[in-house]
Amino acid sequence: MAGYSYMRAKGWQDSGPTNTVGPVGGPFAEREAMREELLETLHAGPGEAARQEVAVGERGPAPSRWTLRTIRGSVEWLTEYTVSGVWRVLHACDLRLHAACARLFSPDPDYRGKVRRLYRCLRDAARHPDTVVALFVDEFGSQRWPAVAPTGGSEAAVAPRAGNNQQWRTIGALTAGTGQVNYLDGYIVGRQQVMEFYTQLDRAYAAVDLIYVIQDNWNSHTHPDVRAALEGYPRIKPVGLPTYAPWLNPIEKLWRWVRQDVLKMHRWVEDWPLVKQRVRNFLAQFAHGSPDLLRYVGLRGDGKLATVIHTA
Secondary structure, eight states, rough: OOOOOOHHHTTTGGSSOOOOSSSHHHHHHHHHHHHHHHHHHHHOOOOOOHHHHHHTTHHHHHOOSSSHHHHHSGGGGGGGOOOOHHHHHHHHHTTTOOOOOOOOOOOOTHHHHHHHHHHHHHHHHHHHHEEEEEEEEEEEEESSSBBBOOOOSSSSOOOOOSSOEEEEEEEEETTTTTTTTEEESSSSOOOHHHHHHHHHHHHHTTTEEEEEEEEOGGGGGHHHOOOOTTOOOOTTEEEEOOOOEEEEEEEEHHHHHHIIIIBBSOOOOHHHHHHHHHHHHHHHHTTOOHHHHHHHTTTTSSSHHHHHHTOO
């Protein structure tokens, strides 16, 4: 077999990936050379050899990511290996096929300026809890059909489908300091409902002098009708988040919690009013605030927004 003599040694598979200290030269040095060659190939990305391995026709493109099969086809001394053999080679060289993660990015040219304003508002509310509140506002939709998700049982569960897959919309506000949640729901949430919700918030926080409403750039938030309505509520100050920056709006995690605990694999597809009521019941838990919710969404603990609030 062509390639490294270390790979042909009888006990190479028993060499643990952390056992990398040894005499100069010999199998340890050869394994390091193997690892460096593999890393160089992996960092370069799949190329022509990988394309030939998986393409169906002559014009098929190179794949966008590595698999064990394309690694085997791209490294000359691995071509005679089985796929499981390639996995063992990678393991011996302390290499893996890792799950990827997304790198979130906001294209907003004023990203830093908007983040600084957000932090100022949060600190203002933290320093003056009796007169200033900061609310994170957002919308989400519930669907009649349950979302598929893992669940317990002796066999694969089935998410039933019956009738039309109707949707119900909710606009909600999460208080940064207490975890209190206010919401308004309906068949649709548009600019009329946004104006109604501002009225609801104005009444809910009648005792304070200033209400920061921190929200995304949905066009209903900046519609001329909504802006005109806000003139009637001088205590409400809209605070725009950077575009495409959901990580700065903790109420997004509340919506995730609703989906996880209420909407995924629910059993009431034939009782749409009950599904909607269960969402309301879930949100009602936080009508008077919740330290648990603050921890869940990252407004209490070691997260960035929590640090901004608690170092005010």
